[in-house]
Amino acid sequence: xxxxxxxxxxxxxxxxxxxxxxxxxxxxxxxxxxxxxxxxxxxxxxxxxxxxxxxxxxxxxxxxxxxxxxxxxxxxxxxxxxxxxxxxxxxxxxxxxxxxxxxxxxxxxxxxxxxxxxxxxxxxxxxxxxxxxxxxxxxxxxxxxxxxxxxxxxxxxxxxxxxxxxxxxxxxxxxxxxxxxxxxxxxxxxxxxxxxxxxxxxxxxxxxxxxxxxxxxxxxxxxxxxxxxxxxxxxxxxxxxxxxxxxxxxxxxxxxxxxxxxxxxxxxxxxxxxxxxxxxxxxxxxxxxxxxxxxxxxxxxxxxxxxxxxxxxxx
Amino acid sequence: xxxxxxxxxxxxxxxxxxxxxxxxxxxxxxxxxxxxxxxxxxxxxxxxxxxxxxxxxxxxxxxxxxxxxxxxxxxxxxxxxxxxxxxxxxxxxxxxxxxxxxxxxxxxxxxxxxxxxxxxxxxxxxxxxxxxxxxxxxxxxxxxxxxxxxxxxxxxxxxxxxxxxxxxxxxxxxxxxxxxxxxxxxxxxxxxxxxxxxxxxxxxxxxxxxxxxxxxxxxxxxxxxxxxxxxxxxxxxxxxxxxxxxxxxxxxxxxxxxxxxxxxxxxxxxxxxxxxxxxxxxxxxxxxxxxxxxxxxxxxxxxxxxxxxxxxxxxxxxxxxxxxxxxxxxxxxxxxxxxxxxxxxxxxxxxxxxxxxxxxxxxxxxxxxxxxxxxxxxxxxxxxxxxxxxxxxxxxxxxxxxxxxxxxxxxxxxxxxxxxxxxxxxxxxxxxxxxxxxxxxxxxxxxxxxxxxxxxxxxxxxxxxxxxxxxxxxxxxxxxxxxx
Numbered sequence: 001x002x003x004x005x006x007x008x009x010x011x012x013x014x015x016x017x018x019x020x021x022x023x024x025x026x027x028x029x030x031x032x033x034x035x036x037x038x039x040x041x042x043x044x045x046x047x048x049x050x051x052x053x054x055x056x057x058x059x060x061x062x063x064x065x066x067x068x069x070x071x072x073x074x075x076x077x078x079x080x081x082x083x084x085x086x087x088x089x090x091x092x093x094x095x096x097x098x099x100x101x102x103x104x105x106x107x108x109x110x111x112x113x114x115x116x117x118x119x120x121x122x123x124x125x126x127x128x129x130x131x132x133x134x135x136x137x138x139x140x141x142x143x144x145x146x147x148x149x150x151x152x153x154x155x156x157x158x159x160x161x162x163x164x165x166x167x168x169x170x171x172x173x174x175x176x177x178x179x180x181x182x183x184x185x186x187x188x189x190x191x192x193x194x195x196x197x198x199x200x201x202x203x204x205x206x207x208x209x210x211x212x213x214x215x216x217x218x219x220x221x222x223x224x225x226x227x228x229x230x231x232x233x234x235x236x237x238x239x240x241x242x243x244x245x246x247x248x249x250x251x252x253x254x255x256x257x258x259x260x261x262x263x264x265x266x267x268x269x270x271x272x273x274x275x276x277x278x279x280x281x282x283x284x285x286x287x288x289x290x291x292x293x294x295x296x297x298x299x300x301x302x303x304x305x306x307x308x309x310x311x312x313x314x315x
Numbered sequence: 316x317x318x319x320x321x322x323x324x325x326x327x328x329x330x331x332x333x334x335x336x337x338x339x340x341x342x343x344x345x346x347x348x349x350x351x352x353x354x355x356x357x358x359x360x361x362x363x364x365x366x367x368x369x370x371x372x373x374x375x376x377x378x379x380x381x382x383x384x385x386x387x388x389x390x391x392x393x394x395x396x397x398x399x400x401x402x403x404x405x406x407x408x409x410x411x412x413x414x415x416x417x418x419x420x421x422x423x424x425x426x427x428x429x430x431x432x433x434x435x436x437x438x439x440x441x442x443x444x445x446x447x448x449x450x451x452x453x454x455x456x457x458x459x460x461x462x463x464x465x466x467x468x469x470x471x472x473x474x475x476x477x478x479x480x481x482x483x484x485x486x487x488x489x490x491x492x493x494x495x496x497x498x499x500x501x502x503x504x505x506x507x508x509x510x511x512x513x514x515x516x517x518x519x520x521x522x523x524x525x526x527x528x529x530x531x532x533x534x535x536x537x538x539x540x541x542x543x544x545x546x547x548x549x550x551x552x553x554x555x556x557x558x559x560x561x562x563x564x565x566x567x568x569x570x571x572x573x574x575x576x577x578x579x580x581x582x583x584x585x586x587x588x589x590x591x592x593x594x595x596x597x598x599x600x601x602x603x604x605x606x607x608x609x610x611x612x613x614x615x616x617x618x619x620x621x622x623x624x625x626x627x628x629x630x631x632x633x634x635x636x637x638x639x640x641x642x643x644x645x646x647x648x649x650x651x652x653x654x655x656x657x658x659x660x661x662x663x664x665x666x667x668x669x670x671x672x673x674x675x676x677x678x679x680x681x682x683x684x685x686x687x688x689x690x691x692x693x694x695x696x697x698x699x700x701x702x703x704x705x706x707x708x709x710x711x712x713x714x715x716x717x718x719x720x721x722x723x724x725x726x727x728x729x730x731x732x733x734x735x736x737x738x739x740x741x742x743x744x745x746x747x748x749x750x751x752x753x754x755x756x757x758x759x760x761x762x763x764x765x766x767x768x769x770x771x772x773x774x775x776x777x778x779x780x781x782x783x784x785x786x787x788x789x790x791x792x793x794x795x796x797x798x799x
Contacts, residue, residue, distance in 0.1 A: 031572070034573070035572055035573055035575075035576035035577075036576050036577070036580065037576060124455065124456065124457040124458060125457070127455070128457065128780070132479075197570050198570070198637060201570035203572070204570065205464040205465035206464070206465070206568060206784040207459065207463075207464055208457070208459065208780050208781055208783050208784055209568075209781040209784055283572065283573050284573070284635075285570075285571075285635070285637060286566070286569045286570045286571035286635055286637040286638045286641065287569050287570030287571075287637070287641070288637055288640075288641075289640060289641055289779075289781075289782070290479060290779060290781045290782075291479070291779065292640070
C-alpha cells in the first residue's frame with residue numbers, strides 16, 4: 001500500500017461521507033417534487049445531522065455498551081467499505097484482496113450491530129424492529145450471495161475490483177444474461193437492505209409499521225446523527241457498487257489525479273441518477289404487506305439463481 | 316321529539332328493552348341525571364322511519380343500584396360502565412364492570428357527575444390499569460401511546476402479540492376527558508352551541524346540528540325548509556372534506572404517498588370552499604338554533620371539478636395492485652359482529668348493515684340520498700363506502716335547493732327535553748338536551764366513535780401488527796368525541 005492508494009482511499013471516503021446524506025436529500029426532493037410539494041432542500045439531511053450533533057443525548061436506562069457502540073460500528077463498517085470498494089477508482093487500497101463477499105459481510109456487521117442495539121434497548125419496538133430487520137436480512141443474504149456467485153463466474157474470482165474491472169474492460173460482460181439477472185437480484189437486495197419502498201417506508205411516522213426505523217427509535221442527539229450518517233453512507237455505497245457493476249464507465253483505472261477526479265464525478269453522477277430512478281419508482285409504488293416480503297425476496301433469489309445457471313450453461 | 320316515553324322500575328327494564336330490540340330499535344343513548352328530582356337514568360332507543368322511544372328509570376339515590384342491560388345489549392354494557400364512573404350507579408348483573416371513563420389517578424369513589432361531587436379533586440398517583448395479560452409461549456406485549464408519532468389524538472393501545480399476529484388489542488381511551496357534560500350545565504343555549512361545535516373538531520356541523528335539533532325538539536321550534544336545506548349543504552360539505560382526507564390517508568398508510576399528496580391538495584380546496592361558503596374552514600357557525608347561515612353556495616362547476624379529481628384520486632389508488640392487496644381482507648368486521656357490537660355509521664354500512672340516520676330520521680325539506688352499502692367489512696369496503704359517499708354527497712349538493720342567506724331565531728326560551736339525531740360523516744351523532752327556562756340543565760352526547768371503538772379491537776383479530784395503523788385509519792374514530 002503506497003501513499004497514492006491511501007489518498008485514493010481517503011478521496012472515496014470523503015465522497016461517501018459527504019455524498020451519502022446528499023443522496024438521501026436528493027431522493028427526498030425528487031419525491032417531493034413528483035408529489036407536487038416543494039420539499040426540503042437537498043442539503044436537509046446534512047442540516048439534520050449538524051443539528052442533531054449539538055443536541056442532548058438520551059439513552060435507555062437499561063441499555064448496555066452495545067447501544068452507544070452500534071452507531072460507531074455502523075459508521076466504521078461503512079467507512080471501511082467506502083475506502084476499499086471500487087467506487088471512483090479501480091485502485092483503492094488493498095485492491096488485490098477486496099473480496100466481494102467480505103465487503104458484504106463488513107456491511108452486514110453494521111446492520112447486525114443496529115439490530116443488537118435495538119434489542120439492547122429492551123423496548124417492544126426495538127425487539128419488533130430487530131425481529132423484522134433480521135428476518136428480512138436472512139432472506140436477503142442468500143439472494144445476495146448467489147448474485148455474487150453469478151457475477152464471479154466469468155473470472156472465477158470473487159474479487160470485487162476484478163469483477164468491476166472486467167466489466168470496464170469488456171463491455172460484452174455487462175450485457176451477458178448471467179450478469180443482468182444477477183443485477184436484477186441486486187436491485188431487490190438494495191431496496192430491501194436500504195429500507196426503501198416497497199419493502200419499508202422510510203418516511204412513515206407509524207411506529208407499528210416500521211422495520212428499519214423501529215431499530216433506531218431510541219437514538220437521539222449525536223447518536224442519531226451518527227446513525228443517520230452511517231445509513232446514508234451505506235445507501236451511497238450500495239448504489240455506488242450497483243452502478244459500477246451495471247455501467248463501470250468513467251471509473252479511474254489508474255491512480256492519476258485527473259483520472260480519479262473524473263472517476264469521482266462519474267460515480268457521483270451515476271449514483272445521483274440511480275437515486276432519482278429509485279425515487280421515481282418509490283413514488284409509483286406502495287409498501288408491501290409484511291408477510292408478502294418473502295415472495296419479493298424469493299423472487300430476487302430466483303433471479304440470482306437463474307444468473308448462476310445461465311452463467312454455468314453458457315460457458 | 317324524544318318519542319314515546321315510559322317510566323319503569325329497574326325490575327321491568329330488561330324485559331322492556333328486550334321487546335324494543337326485538338321491534339328493531341337500537342340503543343342510541345343512555346343519560347344519567349342526579350339533581351333535585353333525584354337519581355334517574357334515561358334510555359333512548361331509535362329505529363327507522365323516525366321511531367323514537369325512551370325508557371326512564373328512577374333509582375334510589377342512596378343505594379345507587381340499577382339493573383344491567385349487558386345481557387341483551389353490548390352498547391348498554393358500555394353506557395353502564397360510563398354511568399358508574401360518572402354517577403356511581405352500580406349496574407347489578409354487569410359481567411365486567413371495569414373502569415371506562417375513569418383513569419386510575421382519579422381518587423377512589425369520586426364520581427364527577429353525581430350530585431354534590433364538587434370540583435375535581437387533586438389527581439393522585441396513577442395506579443395503573445389492569446390490562447388482561449395474555450399468556451403463552453412467545454406472547455409479548457407492545458404498548459403504544461398515549462403519545463404517538465405524528466399528529467394523532469391520545470390513546471393507549473396494548474397489543475398482545477405472537478410473532479406478528481395480534482391476539483388481543485385493548486384500547487385505553489379517555490385521556491382527553493374534559494367534562495363537557497358538566498361544563499355546559501346552566502349555560503345559555505347559544506353558549507352551549509359554541510361548545511357543541513367543538514366536541515369533535517372534524518364534526519363541527521354534525522355536533523352543532525345535533526344539539527340545535529335537540530333544542531328545537533325540546534322547545535317545539537319549527538324549522539323552515541330553507542334553513543334545513545342550508546344545514547344539509549353544510550353537513551355534506553363536512554362529509555366531503557373528511558372523506559377525501561381519509562381517502563388520501565388510507566393510501567398514505569400503505570406508503571402510497573402520491574395519493575396522499577393529491578388528497579391533501581383536494582382537501583385544502585374543499586376547506587377553502589368551506590371558508591367561502593360559511594366563513595370558517597371547518598364550517599363552524601353555520602348552524603344556529605332554529606336557523607342556519609350560509610354566505611354562499613358551491614357552484615356546479617366547483618362540484619364537478621371536485622368530482623373529477625376525487626375520481627382520479629380513487630382510480631389512481633385502486634389501480635395500484637399493492638394498495639388493493641393491502642386493503643383487501645384486512646381488518647374484517649363481520650356483519651354479525653356489527654350487529655352484536657351495535658356498530659353504527661360508515662363502519663356498519665361497510666359491513667352491510669343498512670343504517671343511515673339521513674334516511675331513518677328524515678328531515679322535511681331535505682332530499683334523502685341513497686344509502687351506500689358495501690359487503691366485506693374490510694379496509695377496502697370502508698374505502699369504497701367513503702368513495703361512493705363522496706359521490707352521493709356531491710349530487711346532494713348539486714340538487715340542494717339551498718341559497719345563501721341567514722336566518723337566526725332571535726330568542727329561544729322555554730323548557731323541555733329533546734333529542735337531536737344527525738348522520739355525521741362517521742355515523743349518527745345523538746344529543747339529548749334538557750332545558751329549563753332557556754338554560755341547558757343537562758346535555759348528553761353520543762358520538763358514533765363511542766359505539767364503534769370496540770369494533771376496532773374485534774376487526775383486528777387475525778390481523779398482523781404492521782396492519783394496525785391501516786385498520787385504525789379505516790375506522791378513523793374520534794378520541795375527543797369519545798372522551799367528552
